Amino acid sequence: MERRNEISIGTLANRTGLAVSAIRYYETQGLVAPERNAGGQRRFIRSDIRRLSFVMIAQKFGFTLDRIREVLGRLPQNRTPNAKDWTEISQDFRAELDEQIEALTRLRDKLDGCIGCGCLSLDRCALYNPDDVAAQKGAGPRYLMGDQATRPED
Amino acid sequence: MERRNEISIGTLANRTGLAVSAIRYYETQGLVAPERNAGGQRRFIRSDIRRLSFVMIAQKFGFTLDRIREVLGRLPQNRTPNAKDWTEISQDFRAELDEQIEALTRLRDKLDGCIGCGCLSLDRCALYNPDDVAAQKGAGPRYLMGDQATRPED
DNA sequence: ATAATTCCTAAAGCTAACTTTACCTCAAGC
DNA sequence: GCTTGAGGTAAAGTTAGCTTTAGGAATTAT
The missing domain is CATH 4.10.810 (Virus Scaffolding Protein; Chain A)
Incomplete structure (x- = not known):
């Protein structure tokens, strides 16, 4: 049974539109930290819906999960974030x-x-x-242009 | 020997600032199509410097290599692209x-x-x-939000 | 009580854009 | 003529952000 303010991963997935696998992945990335019930299943709280919504919006804006985790870290730890916090x-x-x-x-x-x-x-x-435009993503060094340029006629 | 208008991959790398491995990769992606000399080594032409420069700039703007390949396809095939083409x-x-x-x-x-x-x-x-903001990158379906939302108080 | 769901974990797979490695050949310098 | 550096190929590795698969265990529905 799902007690008031305790929701399963499936419910959270339905409420946010995220895939269950994505939510689990977000947990590994420290974006949500659900508790577990006796049987070992994740129990999220209702405010996690808003939390994950924020993650999704931030991604639309092009932020990486690392960056989003940092930002989320500024939310109060001791209580459920309220509208002002968000x-x-x-x-x-x-x-x-x-x-x-x-x-x-x-x-x-x-x-x-x-x-x-x-x-x-x-x-x-x-x-x-x-x-310009900071966000270089993907692996490996990105060489910056212009340094060895010599012959302008090409 | 490097004949006038024929350049090696190393020279091209120096002139553009790209890594040799990146240029080879770009060839597999159809962004450049160098000929080969008798010994099987790639022989680029001088205008490839500009071509790859264009690729680098386009990437700065966030275009994917696929998209860049399409755009490059609009250049004339039968002659070296001139300033107007670019x-x-x-x-x-x-x-x-x-x-x-x-x-x-x-x-x-x-x-x-x-x-x-x-x-x-x-x-x-x-x-x-x-x-909004078209470019969804990475694998798999991205679920779009809002469709199953029900309880506005979370 | 049993079948059907839902959930769990661990590991592997996928895409983009490259790099790294391993191993071999060509070209240039002395 | 031989060493060394530049090149070549193929395959595997890397990062981000997930999904898929495989094989169980817990819940829920009937």
């Missing part, structure tokens, strides 16, 4: 989002300059400056 | 970029509404509408 972390969030949008916009404007000059070659091209 | 595909590119920025901005505005109401729960929340 509002606060959403605001921090918004600031980061604004930066992302600006970085992308700056990059676009540089592209405009390059469309004008038709360059798209190494040297001189503003697009080769690495100081 | 300008044209850069412009298409810019249009997509604009859309991305707008989608992100719309999403941010929705977040503003949600900061106001402090909701962040299923139902009613504008953030749960799936019609």
Whole structure:
């Protein structure tokens, strides 16, 4: 039986639209920390619905699970987060989002300059400056361009 | 020996800043198609420097290699692409970029509404509408939120 | 009481975009 | 002419974010 304020993983999955396997995965990543009942099954609490909803929204914005875990860490540990708590972390969030949008916009404007000059070659091209759009994902080092450029005519 | 307009993979790597292994990988993905010399070594042409530069820039903007391959397909096959060719595909590119920025901005505005109401729960929340920020990457289905939501008080 | 669900864990698989490793060949320098 | 560096291939490894599979155990429904 599901007691008031205790929900099973299946119910949580239905309420959030997440797959059960995704929720289990999120637990391994420290995004939720359900208790267990006598039989070893996960027992979530109702506020976990909002917590996972936040995770999903944050992902839409392009944040990684690592980053989301950090942000969630700012919620109070000793009590169930209330609306004000969520509002606060959403605001921090918004600031980061604004930066992302600006970085992308700056990059676009540089592209405009390059469309004008038709360059798209190494040297001189503003697009080769690495100081934009932080999030490099995937494995391995990403080499930044422009450093060994020599012959501008290619 | 490296004849005028024929360059080795190592030279190309130096000129673009890419790793040799990355260039080989790009070949498997159909982003460059070097010829081979008698000994079986790849011989690129100078315009491949610009081609790969374009790939790197496009990646900065968040395009996938698949998408980049499509765009590169619009370049003329029968001759070396000139500045005008590059300008044209850069412009298409810019249009997509604009859309991305707008989608992100719309999403941010929705977040503003949600900061106001402090909701962040299923139902009613504008953030749960799936019609934004196209690029879902990674494997498997991504479940879209909001469909089974029932109890708004969580 | 028994069948049908739901849940559990551990391990392997998948995609993107590469890198690393292992092992072999070609090309350049002295 | 031989050593060394640059190149080549194929296969496996890496990260993120999950899903799938396999094989049990706990719940729920009848």
